[in-house]
């Protein structure tokens with residue numbers, strides 16, 4: 266790995282907006298994620314015969330110029346998280362001259378292996394992944410890395426602070442950058458409405474002091490009375506085991522989903538219509554079942570499964586789909602490993618995940634919002650002590666990550682690196698547009714081997 270450059274890209278200097286200060290308060294949705302580890306994503310682009318001179322003279326200048334133009338729309342991403350002494354909570358602060366940290370590098374790793382579906386060591390992706398810098402008094406909102414693979418292609422990496430932006434905003438930012446890069450017209454860097462971020466915080470109502478409650482939960486979790494510790498913007502240390510994990514991707518086709526749906530319905534021919542058997546529910550229940558079975562072992566083991574919900578369309582009034590920020594909450598449940606190990610394990614999972622989605626639909630996303638953070642922090646402690654098998658979800662088949670075409674074709678692969686730290690699987694839409702789902706996994710090698718045989722046996 267050769268690092269060519271570590272720089273900062275500032276918003277286009279021609280923009281009057283970029284020459285004024287901007288500050289955005291964190292909402293209760295943002296504060297939920299204040300110290301939780303960031304999300305890392307890589308987009309692999311194949312460009313056969315890509316030479317260093319072409320990378321330096323064509324690809325890199327276009328990517329940098331379009332990034333600068335895109336930041337004009339996404340100004341908070343050029344700024345940092347700060348906690349001014351006169352503010353009750355942290356803010357996102359942009360000051361003219363601020364910019365996004367960008368690393369430019371070259372890798373001699375195997376592009377085909379890392380952008381394929383096969384098995385490889387999780388740590389192999391780490392050199393391609395930018396690092397989010399956080400300290401007591403400042404935290405980057407994002408960091409980017411562009412890595413050349415000579416003669417094969419390049420990779421765009423993003424790490425995103427979840428208290429600043431969620432998966433929907435992160436992927437909207439990448440799609441906007443790609444859109445402006447592909448247009449290739451520095452004189453006109455406008456974005457279509459669906460990619461234009463809404464920065465207005467007033468579209469989102471706090472149900473009543475949840476922001477301060479979440480801050481108190483964070484303070485309590487730190488066990489320190491020192492003001493510096495309480496106001497520190499450092500994120501929590503990573504408790505994952507990436508060093509001992511391998512990664513792979515599996516695909517679930519429409520045909521597979523049909524079979525899974527039929528399997529559930531065959532168990533409950535009369536009441537099956539009451540189940541919410543969406544693509545998401547079937548995929549997550551099936552993958553979770555295979556993961557628990559891959560570990561095997563004691564049926565008494567606790568398993569926690571849960572996932573994020575995009576709250577934008579579910580708030581009253583609804584928040585626009587292009588709202589910039591974090592707008593997720595979590596839902597989930599506990600089970601015993603035996604529930605999944607049992608012959609009816611997949612049916613059990615499908616019922617449970619269906620119930621969780623139905624509860625969200627029936628009770629709304631703000632039900633129990635006050636205690637969500639403390640529940641998640643407690644689960645994190647149990648995960649770190651290895652007493653719990655945690656299976657969560659990053660990404661969504663609804664994000665359209667494969668639409669991110671910078672002008673040299675759509676990505677050959679998009680991966681979420683950070684699933685190797687938090688017991689998550691990642692979901693994305695099928696690259697070929699066939700409405701299947703791509704599932705990213707990070708497991709111990711013997712569990713991955715078991716997973717592959719279990720997964721294939723079904724279809």
Ligand SMILES: CC(C)(COP(=O)(O)OP(=O)(O)OC[C@H]1O[C@@H](n2cnc3c(N)ncnc32)[C@H](O)[C@@H]1OP(=O)(O)O)[C@@H](O)C(=O)NCCC(=O)NCCSC(=O)CC(=O)O
Pocket residue numbers: 304431432433435541542543544545546572573574575576593622625658659660661663
């Ligand atoms: C809660 C959910 C997971 C439940 O998903 P479900 O698919 O079961 O339920 P649903 O109500 O959304 O959709 C039910 C069916 O209606 C379809 N459907 C929904 N909305 C639609 C629309 N506007 N137009 C057309 N179809 C639509 C769905 O595709 C699905 O069909 P079909 O069955 O055909 O599919 C989801 O709604 C959701 O909020 N997803 C986003 C989660 C998220 O943001 N995750 C990322 C967190 S941040 C993160 O993890 C970090 C990062 O990514 O960077």
